[in-house]
Amino acid sequence: MLTYRSKILGVVLCGVASICFSSSVMASKQKAEAAPEQQQETGETKQKDDSKKVVATINGEDITQAEVERVLNRFKNQIPPDRIASVEKQVLEGLVAQKLFLQFIKEKKITVGDDVLNAELDKVREDIQMNPGLAGKSLEEVLESHGSTVEDLKRDIIISMSLEKFFAADVADEKVREYFEKNKQIYDGTEVKASHILVDTRNAQSEEDLKKAKAKIDKIKSEVAEGKKDFAKLAEEYSDCPSAKKGGDLGYFQRKGQMVEPFAAVAFALKVGEVSDVVQTQFGYHIIKVTDIKQGEEVNFDDLKPEIKLDMLKQNADALLNRLKQQAKIEIK
Numbered sequence: 664m665l666t667y668r669s670k671i672l673g674v675v676l677c678g679v680a681s682i683c684f685s686s687s688v689m690a691s692k693q694k695a696e697a698a699p700e701q702q703q704e705t706g707e708t709k710q711k712d713d714s715k716k717v718v719a720t721i722n723g724e725d726i727t728q729a730e731v732e733r734v735l736n737r738f739k740n741q742i743p744p745d746r747i748a749s750v751e752k753q754v755l756e757g758l759v760a761q762k763l764f765l766q767f768i769k770e771k772k773i774t775v776g777d778d779v780l781n782a783e784l785d786k787v788r789e790d791i792q793m794n795p796g797l798a799g800k801s802l803e804e805v806l807e808s809h810g811s812t813v814e815d816l817k818r819d820i821i822i823s824m825s826l827e828k829f830f831a832a833d834v835a836d837e838k839v840r841e842y843f844e845k846n847k848q849i850y851d852g853t854e855v856k857a858s859h860i861l862v863d864t865r866n867a868q869s870e871e872d873l874k875k876a877k878a879k880i881d882k883i884k885s886e887v888a889e890g891k892k893d894f895a896k897l898a899e900e901y902s903d904c905p906s907a908k909k910g911g912d913l914g915y916f917q918r919k920g921q922m923v924e925p926f927a928a929v930a931f932a933l934k935v936g937e938v939s940d941v942v943q944t945q946f947g948y949h950i951i952k953v954t955d956i957k958q959g960e961e962v963n964f965d966d967l968k969p970e971i972k973l974d975m976l977k978q979n980a981d982a983l984l985n986r987l988k989q990q991a992k993i994e995i996k
Contacts, residue, residue, distance in 0.1 A: 719755060720994040721762045731755055737810035749865045753945075755995070763987040764822050764980075773825040783820050784813070830979045834972050843964050843971050848931055849918040850967050851959030857930045857951050858894060858911035860887075863903035864947035880941050880948035887938055887950060894938065894952050903947065915957065919974070926951065 714729035734754045735747075742750050784802070791797045791805055806812055827834075843850070862880045867873050883901050887894060895910025902911055916922050918931050923944045930951050933939060939951040964971075 718996050719759060721759055722766055722991050724762055726755065726758050726762065730758055734758070759993065760984055763984060763991060764826070767987055768822065768825040771829065773828055775821050775824045780817060780820060787816065826980050827976060830976055833979055834975050839968060839971050839975065840964060842975055843967065848959065851962045852917065853959035854915040854917055854957040855930050855953055856915045856955035857913050857953050858898060859904065859913060860898045860902040860911055860950045861904040861946065862948045876948060880950065884941055884950055
């Protein structure tokens with residue numbers, strides 16, 4: 664089990680680490696038509712030709728195709744060929760976030776001392792040895808198996824600790840408790856059962872494609888509002904999600920960790936029988952209907968305080984990232 668500090672790494676960053684989630688929900692792998700030798704040659708040639716190509720510029724700082732490929736290669740074997748382009752786009756978004764955070768930290772002159780950084784690396788090493796599946800492996804070996812390096816980890820720790828320093832006042836003890844009192848459903852095991860209708864936009868190639876998808880979901884929402892057809896029937900007819908076969912039924916899920924935001928937030932704001940407005944996520948446009956709620960149990964604030972603080976840090980980091988994107992000069996080539 665990871666410590667509080669090391670858990671922050673993939674969460675507060677909000678960027679490259681999130682690709683793991685996208686990869687895990689992909690459809691099963693498909694075989695490419697080209698022979699293995701041809702694939703390898705083509706891949707090597709492409710990497711050679713494109714490695715120095717600048718794919719984005721963030722406030723004058725470049726991101727190259729080689730940087731994108733380095734991250735993408737961690738997941739490429741898990742991704743069907745027809746999904747690689749959309750995952751590559753997500754990788755680039757993660758690298759943009761990383762670049763913006765580093766620029767912000769430099770601008771604010773937030774520093775993390777070498778002694779503190781090394782202490783955090785030691786904590787990660789301890790976590791590895793406490794994990795039965797990783798015992799006996801070095802930090803370097805674990806990172807290498809995930810296509811990463813100690814330098815990558817150091818950079819992530821610097822970003823995470825710098826953001827924690829910056830947001831220290833926002834996650835003071837009294838504010839953490841206040842947040843807990845307002846959001847107990849997140850932590851008490853409350854479960855919502857919901858169905859949804861999805862218009863998938865992950866393969867949208869243009870603004871026109873997105874407009875068509877939005878028009879489609881708006882039309883479906885009108886049909887839902889009319890009430891002439893049951894929600895489940897409309898899901899079977901229109902939804903792009905595999906759950907369409909079950910009338911859009913997603914089963915029970917908790918507030919955090921199972922569904923993306925803002926899908927989960929909207930679902931938990933609904934009462935049984937209520938239907939949401941159109942909700943947009945990285946998967947597309949959704950209409951959500953809650954069909955049941957299982958109330959949770961009493962929980963102790965002190966036991967949950969580190970987790971709550973982590974959630975608050977992530978929310979603050981997300982909000983900061985949105986502001987930085989709005990203020991930055993971002994050129995995607």
